[in-house]
Amino acid sequence: MKMAFNGLRQAINDCVEMSLHFDHAEVKKLDSQLRSSGIITLSELRRRYSRGYAKIMKRGQIKNETEYYLVRNVLHDPTGKTPEDHKLLEELISDYEASYPVARRAD
Numbered sequence: 001m002k003m004a005f006n007g008l009r010q011a012i013n014d015c016v017e018m019s020l021h022f023d024h025a026e027v028k029k030l031d032s033q034l035r036s037s038g039i040i041t042l043s044e045l046r047r048r049y050s051r052g053y054a055k056i057m058k059r060g061q062i063k064n065e066t067e068y069y070l071v072r073n074v075l076h077d078p079t080g081k082t083p084e085d086h087k088l089l090e091e092l093i094s095d096y097e098a099s100y101p102v103a104r105r106a107d
Helices: 002-021 026-037 041-057 064-074 084-097
Strands: none
Touching: 002 041, 002 064, 026 041, 041 064, 064 084
16 A cells, blocks of 8 residues: 555656646646646645655655655756756765665666
């Protein structure tokens, strides 16, 4: 059950990541459709995603595979990052992979 939950969380993170290129009108339309179906909105998922990322950055450590993929997604997101942020993200990933070699998968 826990593995299924973690897999679902990773899938949600991937979907949020893929939606980053949506313009405001697309997000608003999708939010409306999701809300009318009783489903959590994309905007809310984005807020939760950013909070999770902020916690990882504050802690300075990736704790699990879900966080690992979230950080990888942020690292590979084409939006601008400072060289310092880019380096920190790479270090977080490297440290996690060194501790949990299973995390290194071919994507």
